[in-house]
Amino acid sequence: MTSQEEDDVEEWRVLYQETFGYRQPLFHPEHAVFEFQQEPKFTGHQRNEELNPWKEAYEQLSRGVHVMNSLEQFVAAADIQCFDHIEEALKFLDENPEGHHEKLIFLHEGTHIVNHTIRIASDVQILGASSSEDIASSVILTGRHATILEFQEGANSAYLGYITVKYEVDTEHEAEVALIMEVDALEGGPGHPEPARLLPPDEDDDLEKVHGIESDPTTNCAMVVTGRGMEPTIERCNFQSGNPDSHTVVVKDHAAPKMKNSTCIGGCGGGIIITHQATGYFENCEFSHNLQSGVRVQFHANPYFYNCRIHHQGDVGIFVLDDGLGHFQNCEIFTNNKFGIELKSPQSNPTITECEIHHGRSGGICVHEEATGQFLKNRIHNNEFLAVWISDRANPVVRQNEISDGKHGGIYIHSFGKGLIEDNEIHGNVLAGVFVETGGEPYIRNNHFHSGKQAGVYFYDGGCGVLEGNEINGNSLTGVQIRTGANPRIIKNRIWNNDNGVLVHEEGLGCLEENTIFDNSMTNLYIKTEATPIVRKNKIFGSKGTGVSITDRGKGTIEDNEIFDNAQAGVLVLSDASPIIRLNRVHGNKSAGIEVSSKGDCVVRENRVFRNRFGGIMSASNTIVSEDHNQVYDNLNLVSKAINQGHCLFSVSGKEFYPMHDFYRCITCNSSERNSICQSCIERCHKGHVVTFLRCDRFYCDCGADHLEQSCCLRQS
Incomplete structure (x- = not known):
């Protein structure tokens, strides 16, 4: 590059920066597309017109108009059109549609105050212009009397970029409202009603009415995008609101904005609400420190969120209700005051996939009131309470997630909740990996429950459902526990290396069929205290204690199992227990095959009992054993042999x-x-x-x- 070319580059750089303020060349190759070139590079073999990016950027941007607080600060080319207020610039562009100027507005550095809603009804492009490294923070559009920006019919391909949009509460109006409410509370209000009560989070409505003052969460906010076909592009903007009764950003009525690299932070209400069949694409956005939910989706809205961060909300992170849909992928959802995600009401059915959901102060995910939803391939960890809560006939799909290290349990299904719980890895939680109670009826299939501080899977208080094909191992207490009227089907699981493999007690029921229960530290299967399970066609072996223990008035049917190679008895009946033991093969156990002691009362019928160390079927005094058609053979009988030999x-x-x-x-x-x-x-x-x-x-x-x-x-x- 020659010295003259270098001088030319420098001249264009100065002109460009004095006009637009940007530190780097900003290219504008087509409508609603703006790209900074971070490091201008010049190569001698390029075409001359490509040698000077400052000139190219200037020429691509020069057809725009400018808005700045003080026109005296503007020292650029004389042919640039400038205005004091954004409303004037919009009016100028609307009145000169065929003129020299493109529908492009540069909003320069400073705070721009608006007194009424700026309604965008054309494909205008509004861009913050500043020499600051953080352009959006230095270009502020603010007001306090109404919604700041509204994209409506006609703004199909509008653009907003590099701007902070801030709704500030009208403090005089707020003081009037507060005074009215204070007086009403002291005097009992008109007709002396009871003082206002705080409603639980699940009792809030879309339109709340307190003392005759209505508040709509889709008004008086930073930005609204509304109307069918409205697809504006919003990039690198910050949205803030001081209105506690609204969300900072509202997308509604079939609108579908494209919002990237933007934030909704510190709102006195919610972050963003997508409602009434709106959609939209949201990428690399951050929603945080809002007093209500970070993201709210309702009334058939179906947005797509990708790679967003949703955290530190005063309520839930993502709230989907009233037929809300949506797709959330690769998002990080954490440290929200309640759950990271809440799904509520029938037909609420979003998809949450490949997200990280952690450190929720009430838990990770809550699905209730007949909601559904898909939770796929997420990492759900280190939540203060439950990782996943399913209740009130909710029926989600929870598949291929890692659910770990919760300070409570993994998944809690109750109050007739359902759900398909499939192919998850659930480990390291302080309490059980899955709890099922009070009519809960999930299908729990092909999961790996391991390394829990208590039980792997816990059914109680009438919990039901199916537990099929799971790997359950290494839990500090029981692999599977069933109690107090719970009645699940336990099918084809591998339950091993826990304290007890399966514990059924306190009138627990259940059908255990075709499971492999082995290598547990105490007992592979423990039945006691009026429990009455059906145990059929299982392989029960390798326990460091007994294979099956039935004690303390335990009952049940032990049928057609293979019970072998346990360190103590194959089956042990104690303490007024009264099971039916039939059609089993009991062999190779290190004590007796079947032992009945301590007032046991049981039926032992049609079993094959062989090659057990101490003996086949052995019963103590004061027991009632009804034996019939058992085949007892080839037992080592070491007890009888020792006595017979005088040892x-x-x-x-x-x-x-x-x-x-x-x-x-x-x-x-x-x-x-x-x-x-x-x-x-x-x-x-x-x-x-x-x-x-x-x-x-x-x-x-x-x-x-x-x-x-x-x-x-x-x-x-």
């Missing part, structure tokens, strides 16, 4: 097992009924002593364990 029973049990056999008390040695002595020790160690038979039951020998004053001679030998 202390402790030799096969140690302190880890409680084999069933006759046990005695030695009066001479002053042993209590809590000190059990096996038959071999009675015959050898306590020969000639005064002894008494107590009962046949489960025990290990206290003599062999050296719990008595006299050492066991059988163990020493």
Whole structure:
């Protein structure tokens, strides 16, 4: 580049910057398209007209008109048209449609006060102009008497960019309203009604009326876009409002704006409302620190939000109600005062996908009052309460999400809530991964519940539904818990490496079918306290305790299962339990196959019981066991063999097992009924002593364990 060319570039740079103020060349290749060139580059082999971006930018922008607070500050070319107020510029452009000027307004740096709504009814382009790094913050359009900007019929392809639009409350009017309300509260108001009460969030209406003063959330705001076909482009703008009864931005009546890189921050009401069949595309926008919801969608509105941040609202982050739809993708929704997302009322049915929803102070997601919705591939984590709340016949799809590290539980389904809960990873929550209660009836399929601080899945107080094909492991307490009248179907799950695999208690019901329940720390399946489940066609193995324990008046039908390789008994019945045990294969357990003790009363029928370590079917004194057509064979019978060979029973049990056999008390040695002595020790160690038979039951020998004053001679030998 020659020195003359360099001088030419510099001259155009000075003219451009004095005219428009921008630090970089702003290109305007077509209507409603503006692109800054951040670093002008000059190459000697380019065409001459491309060598000077300042000239090119100036020529592309020169047909616009300018609005500034002080015309004296303008020192650019004389042919530039300038105005004091934006209304004058709009009027000029409307009256000269065929003139030299493009419908392009540069709103220069400073605060521009308007006294009534600026209605945009043509394809005008309004652009903030400033030398500031943050152009929008230095170009402010403000007023306090009415909505600041309204895009209406005719503004199909209008443009607004790099401007702050701020609605400031009329403080005199607000003081009058406050005084009226204060007087009414003190005097009881006309007719002395009761003082106004605070309504719960779910009782708010679209049009509230307090003491005769109506407030509409779609009026007196920063910007309104309304009307069919209204598709203005809004870029890099900031919207603010001091009106507590409205939203900062309103999109309604079939309007479909394209809003990018803009903000609604610090509103005294809500952030943005999309209503009455409006749509629109919102990308890289931020909605935060509004006293109400950040985004509200209702009345068949169906917007698309992409890569937006919605956070620190005084209420919920996103509120969809009254037939609202919408698509929210790749958004971050966090630290809202209530839920991150709330869906309410029938036909409310948005899609939330690939979003991050976290640190909600009431929780992550709330779906209620028959709402539906799709929640797909989201990360929902670190919420103060529940990650997902489903109630009141709501029926969402919750699929392929990661739900983790909540300070309460994962998903809570109650009050006849439903939902398809599918292919999620739910882990690390302080309470259960899923709670189902009070008529809840979800379909919970193919999820992975792991590493929870309590239960994996918890059904109680009449909760129902289907739990199918899930992986449930590594939870600190129970894999699946059923209690107090809950009656789910538990089908084809893998439940392993929890404390207890499945716990059914306190009159719990349920049907457990074709599950694989294994390697749990205590009991694979624990039934107690009047619980009556049906347990059918499951594989139950590898427990570090018993395979199936039924105790404390537990009931139920244990049918057609394979119960094997558990560290204690395959099936253990205790304490007035009365199950039906039939058609099972019980084998390879480290204690007995089936043990009935402590007043157990059960039916044991048509089982195949084989290769168990202590014996096949063993029953204690004072039990009622109805045995019929069982096949008991090839058990190792180590208990009987030890006694028959004169060995202390402790030799096969140690302190880890409680084999069933006759046990005695030695009066001479002053042993209590809590000190059990096996038959071999009675015959050898306590020969000639005064002894008494107590009962046949489960025990290990206290003599062999050296719990008595006299050492066991059988163990020493």
